[in-house]
Amino acid sequence: MDFMIKPLKIYVRSVDSISTIVGQVIKYLILVMIGVLTYEAISRTIFNHPDKWALEMTEFINGTYYLLGGAFVLLIGGHVRMDVFYDKWSRRKKAIVDVITFVFSLAYLTGLLLGGISSTSFAIKYAQKNYSAWGPPIAPMKLIATVGISLMLLQVISELIKDITIALGQDTSWIKNVEENL
Numbered sequence: 001m002d003f004m005i006k007p008l009k010i011y012v013r014s015v016d017s018i019s020t021i022v023g024q025v026i027k028y029l030i031l032v033m034i035g036v037l038t039y040e041a042i043s044r045t046i047f048n049h050p051d052k053w054a055l056e057m058t059e060f061i062n063g064t065y066y067l068l069g070g071a072f073v074l075l076i077g078g079h080v081r082m083d084v085f086y087d088k089w090s091r092r093k094k095a096i097v098d099v100i101t102f103v104f105s106l107a108y109l110t111g112l113l114l115g116g117i118s119s120t121s122f123a124i125k126y127a128q129k130n131y132s133a134w135g136p137p138i139a140p141m142k143l144i145a146t147v148g149i150s151l152m153l154l155q156v157i158s159e160l161i162k163d164i165t166i167a168l169g170q171d172t173s174w175i176k177n178v179e180e181n182l
Contacts, residue, residue, distance in 0.1 A: 023072025
């Protein structure tokens with residue numbers, strides 16, 4: 001079993017690093033979104049020239065922020081849990097419960113990923129456009145969603161490996177503290 005430990009450690013460190021890098025880059029999309037909204041507010045109120053693309057672009061930026069940031073949020077433990085119980089449990093008990101709930105996360109994310117791949121393929125094949133006044137192509141947003149789901153799935157597997165390590169009472173010194181990467 002020892003030969004499996006090294007590849008698992010490499011997987012966890014690699015995925016955690018990717019999630020951290022993506023999370024650190026993607027956080028700046030908030031500033032881009034603020035810029036687009038500020039531009040739209042000035043253009044509409046001062047120059048009486050509203051742009052039909054600004055609100056929809058803001059929605060795309062916000063969606064990208066959420067979709068690509070999900071894996072990082074999982075890495076730092078920022079997703080919603082029933083903390084009423086969870087916070088009071090030992091680290092080992094939390095890990096055991098997380099291993100059990102992994103099955104549900106895996107099923108959900110796998111379904112989303114399959115749907116995302118299918119939807120992205122459709123959007124590319126038929127040059128699908130959004131039904132709006134601006135009418136931008138929708139394939140880039142669907143591709144971003146599929147990539148975000150993929151990153152989340154990879155991070156869920158990384159968390160599973162860490163949780164199994166903790167649940168089995170194994171050495172966890174190799175698991176990097178997320179705050180070290182920030």
